[in-house]
Amino acid sequence: MNNEHLCGLIELVGAQRDRAAFSELFLYFGPRFKGYAMRTGCRDAEAEELAQEAMISVWRRADSFDRLKANATTWMFAIVRNKRIDLVRREKYPSAELEEVEQRPADTADPGVTYDAAKAGEVLRQALKTLPLEQEQVMQKAFFEEKSHSVIAEELQLPLGTVKSRIRLALSRLRISELEAYA
């Protein structure tokens, strides 16, 4: 499903409480949320619960989604990340980015650069496949094992500086700084 379509679904949920749109989102993201949950160590029942609770979060927060600020999967990631922390760590994860959009000071978007979310997403997915092993390893530990830089360094018995540079290299390989330039 492309980003355009997914954004449209989230907006329908947010603006009109559209259950058909929500169901479509559920059928697409539910199994992906569950996959994420299991990859972070949840067993089947727990992962199932996490996926459901995250989708309920989607229903509740859809009216604050802004397709100009993030693509659909980015927003979904933030939702499921916070729900994982809520259910598994039993902690809140304060998130400015999921707050009501209109309450925040205006983002200074560069009018000369349009963010093509679809293209950026595809570039990212391709680039992920080409990460060198040691960069992939630290990214996996960060995203799926909720390990901070210092925890990764300790676990892999590496200097903190090495972990920092592997992550920065991975981010630049993923063209993070160049995503904005795709138009």
Add this chain to the structure above:
Amino acid sequence: MIRHHPPLDLLFDYATGSLPEAVALTIAVHLENCPECRKTVGQIESVGGALLETLPPVEIADHSLDSVLARLDEPPAAQRQTARVASVPQEPFVPRVMRPYLKGALENLPWRRIGGLFEEALLPISGAAQRVSIVRARNGGFVPMHGHGGPEYLAVLSGGLRSNGETLERGDYAYSNASDFHEPVVDAYDECVCLLVLEAPLKFSGSYGETLDPLYQM
């Protein structure tokens, strides 16, 4: 204008969900006022989004969608708390993400005066191993020279302070660790209010050590 930001690795750890709640709070407070860092965090979250799509999807139970649809009209448990929090008149500079952590108005927190130099109110975060507080000082106030046993995270909420030659103002962020020493001073503003999170005790220099060290154990 915000000139001091969290280091990239801290923003990264925040975006991947790897920070403890108290530390994440300091980042969220900064993000609420910093579009630049919000953009950076968004870019890292987009990696999370791409990972979400490259992971093999796992089949959801048949009845799941129906049981979720049945629950959509439930009011969230947090709604009552949010309503209560929203009804408390609060200083405008208190970030929205911070409001649920304050039991009442900022003014009514259990402020403790520290020797006429500054005031502090502890902010309990359930389950947190970190020491979380709001610190405020008037013009002429300062926090005496001290070193750190571990990481310190500071978000300036209002006013400004000067530390090691740098001026930090509302929206600015300062990360310090065990190799850092400083004596933040409020000399260019009427008042400065900050959110402070410590992961280890502070060690005050000279005669202040005796009186202040005990207050900054964990």
